[in-house]
Every structure is written in structure tokens, then in C-alpha cells.
Amino acid sequence: MSIGIVSAERAHFSQPLILRSGAVLPAFDLVYETYGTLNAAKSNAILVCHALSGHHHVAGRYAGQADSLGWWDNIVGPGRPLDTGRFFVVGVNNLGGCHGSTGPASINPQTGKPWGADFPVVTVEDWVVAQARLADYLGIDAWAAVVGGSLGGMQALQWSLSFPERVRHSLVIAAAPKLSAENIAFNEIARQAILTDPEFHGGHYYEHGVRPLRGLRLARMLGHITYLSDDQMAEKFGRRQRVGAGSYSFDVEFEIESYLRYQGDKFAGIFDANTYLRMTRALDYFDPALEYDGNLAAALAPARAGFLIIAFATDWRFSPARSREMVHALVHNGQAVAYAESNCAHGHDSFLMDDAYYHAVVTAYLRRIKL
Amino acid sequence: MSPSSARADFDVIASWMRPGERVLDLGCGDGSLLKRLIGERGVQGYGIELEDAGVLAAIAGGINVIQGDLEQGLTGFDDATFDHVVLSRTLQTVRHTERLLAEMLRVGREAVISFPNFAYWKNRMAVMNGRMPVSEDLPYEWFDTPNLRFFTLLDFEALCAKMELSIRERQVLDEAGRPVDEEANFLGSLAVYRLGRRLVG
Secondary structure (H helix, E strand, O other): OOOOEEOOEEEEEOOOEEOOOOOEEOOEEEEEEEEOOOOOOOOOEEEEEOOOOOOOOOOOEEOOOOOOOOOOOOOEEOOOOEEOOOOEEEEEOOOOOOOOOOOOOOEOOOOOOEOHHHOOOOOHHHHHHHHHHHHHHHOOOOEOEEEEEOHHHHHHHHHHHHOHHHEOEEEEEOOOOOOOHHHHHHHHHHHHHHHOOOOOHHHOHHHHOOOOHHHHHHHHHHHHHHHOOHHHHHHHOOOOEOOOOOOOOOOOOEHHHHHHHHHHHHHHHHOOHHHHHHHHHHHHHOOOOHHHOOOHHHHHOOOOOEEEEEEEOOOOOOOHHHHHHHHHHHHHHOOOEEEEEEOOOOHHHHHHOOOHHHHHHHHHHHHOOOO | OOHHHHOHHHHHHHHOOOOOOEEEEEOOOOOHHHHHHHHHHOOEEEEEEOOHHHHHHHHHOOOOEEEOOHHHOOOOOOOOOEEEEEEEOOHHHOOOHHHHHHHHHHHEEEEEEEEEOOOOHHHHHHHHOOOOOOOOOOOOOOOOOOOOOOOOHHHHHHHHHHOOEEEEEEEEEOOOOOEEOOOHHHHOOEEEEEEEEOOOO
């Protein structure tokens, strides 16, 4: 069942944070939510890392807001795979986000104006360091597990490398050890859509009282295609046309067009373009093997965590072959790893779906964890 | 299959493992062989399994299981990663037999293989009487068997010779799981082999 009514909390960190880029954040806030109860030994904490468009509101609803269900509610709650009867689950909005944690729309203390374009580019490694500050703040020495899908899975992997002693298990779902050229190409088109929007104003659009909605909408429409599978799109929309179609115009004629426009509009209404740029860049830069001449096994060798890696057969954005790269590197090193591949039909978005096999695998794996 | 017979080849396989050795079990099912090898022999084990139910059970048992299809070979696994690559009662279900054997000895120092002997005397009797054999070690009807290949000890050894694989050890068992020392291709229901690459030169 769902965890029920939840509320967000805010932690302030006044120690400067030195980022990978060399930039320094003098102080920052992270908003987070927790579900379940931290046990006396503080050994039952699970961190959920979010993907590109996610945030700290993972599960439950806000009081008085019926349609505020968390983005991964189907996996977190009493009796659910991330069982809040047993685990203390933490969701956090990443640095550079647009849901309350310090990000481009926050006020830059040096100027008194929104950071905008001046907010530094953040990386997966930076996020993990910031999340570690949150772990300190919550009194959690080591996570029972760090869990994430897609970009969140990359954080789960990075945690095991940045803080090997602080992660007992790492659940890396629908992820990849680095982006392919094709992945980066899609990100670049999304960024170009934003950067070339006349209302982008070099990233300082807040002070102009406008937002680059057209660019953000296009970016989301493009992204959305890569989250779905061809088969599922064919099944859901096919070539179905709207009533009154066939006007030989460029209005919405096919259902898929209507769907993409709806998704684009919805997203542009709630998300921040500067955050979108930074999230996609963090994806591009992620490559733990880079410092090891591309040798992924060498890069993963420092990890002490047990790994559960899950991929989806219909995911062409981060295909199962990308997950198997991580599996083979871990096997090469003799590290503990289990790998499951689900046939869930929803492409990359499968990781968000209530797929029986996938959820059973997560449940079975987490039940093994001794608290 | 009765439990005692089902584990007869496990006894042999377990006896060939030493503590700390790295083992890959192909078609590991729920991981029961690996669990035993880890618990009793102290090996470091991984398994490959195709079916969801097996993978799920193996994960629930804490086994390092990797979901995948043996017919795709062992692509992605580095050469000489394992001391033993085990294929227990599965070779007869594999289509790409030679490729899999070659792959086992690419990623492993030694291949450990068990399979039902089609030339076991009861199987011969069944065919003589006009029916396909159904036994402890060939427990399926012809129409529901997962087995694709029906071969004998002699057939297997001929393939090993053709592929220039050396047979390091062979243990043949009867239907009750007792060792068979003579007339193995006639009295043996199940065979367990350990194979290595033939040393060149």
C-alpha cells in the first residue's frame, strides 16, 4: 500500500562544496523526504536517487493534494519492494534541481539575484558528495542500499565508488556505465532546443520574467520518444488519427502528436530549463572508467557493495547490453552481483512501472539484506 | 527426478572443487548447486540462468545469478575468468553445442559437464520395445522434453576428440546415483566429465 501523507523537509549545509568543475558552492540546501523509521542501529536506510526529471517526492501524497502521488510510489511503501515497514527510505532532490534544493533558480548570495546561467555545471559525483552530506546530517554512516533508475542508477553506482564503506548494496536499474554517442546526441538536441529559444536569454531568463518554454517543450518531446519502446508506441497510438484529421495541414492529426505535445506542455509548465541543461550534462559526463583508460573493471574495483543490476529488454536508450557491461566488469573482479532482465514492454520508462517480475526481483534482493 | 538422484552429479561436481576457486554454473536454476558449492566447498560462485523463476529464486537465495541465454554464448565474460565452468544436465538442451563447449573453455580453465547417457541399458530397452525412454535422468515424454540432443558417452567423447579437448576425469553413475566402473556406456545413466584444453605442442 501507499505510505500515505508525507511532507518534505529541508537541510541547510553551510560548509562550501567544491565541485568537479572546480566551482565552489559556498552553501546549499537539499530538500528531502523520508518514509519509514530509522532503526536504533541506523542500519536500515535506503537512499533513492532520482533521474532526469525526478525529485525528492518519491512516495505518498501531500496533505490536501489528491494528485500529488510520488513518482516512484509503486515501489516504496508498506509491503512494497522498498518496504517502509522494514527500511527507512530517503528521497532527495539533487543539487541544481528545480524542486526546492539549491539550483539555478535559487538566489546567488553574491549577487542577490537568481543564479541562472551562473549556477555551476554539476556532475553525478557532485550529487553523491552532496547526498553524503545529507547522510551525515541524518546520522547515517552507511546505507543498507542506494537505489536508482536511469540517471539515478548512475548515482547508485557512483556511491559505491565514491564512498565504498558507506554503501552495503547498490541497485542500478535501467542505467549504463556511460552514455553512448547516440545518447549524447539526443541530449545535445534537447539542449539546443533550449539554448536557441529566444526566451532563454543566455540562461538569465528569470530576471526577464520569461521562460524558454518552447525549447523545454521540444526537449521533453524528444526525450519522451527515447523513454518509450517502438512496440508500445505502436500499441498505444499506432497511426490512429484524431477526429477531423485529414485536413492537409500541420495541426495535430495523429494521436502520437497530441500525446507528445501534451507531455511537452505538462513538463515545460513545471520544470526549469537551466536544470534540464545541467541534468543532461551530468548524464553526458558520467564515465567512471575514464580515469582508468576506459577499463570499467578497474573503475569498479574499489566498490565494496553487493550489486543488483536490472535492465529491460525493450529499453533502447540504455539497453540490457549496457547493463551487462557493468555485470561483466563486476564478475571480472569477483564482486557480488545479480543481474535480472525484465521483458516489461515500456522501454526505458519500464523502471517506473509496476512490473511484477522486476518488483519481485527487487523485493527478493532487499529481503536478503540483514539489518 | 527424485532428490537423491538429482543430486548424484552434484556430489561428484562438489568433490572436484577446492576452496576459493571461482565457479560459473551455466543454467544454474534456483542456484541449489552453487549454494552447495559455496557452503560446502567454499568456492566463489556465479550462475547464469534464463528463466525468470530460476533467477528470482537464486536472488532470493543470495546467489550471484546473471540472467542470460546460453545460446548467445558467454559474450562479455573475459577469458580465463573461472577455475571451473559447470554445465549440469543441460548440454542436451543446447542447440549450439560446440560453440558453448568452446566458450566454456575460453572463460574457464576447466569445463565440468554432466549429461544423461542415451545408451544406458534401460534407454536401449525402451527403444527396443518401440518407445522413447523415460527414466530418472531422462524424465520427459518425447513431446514435452526440453532436450534437443540425444547422445551417449561414446558420442560425447568423440566430440571431445574432434574438438581436441582433454578429458581429465570421468565419473559415471547409475540411476540410483551409484558409481559405475565397468561397461559405463551400457550401465551408466548419468555421466560427469571434467574437460580441459589440450596442451599445445
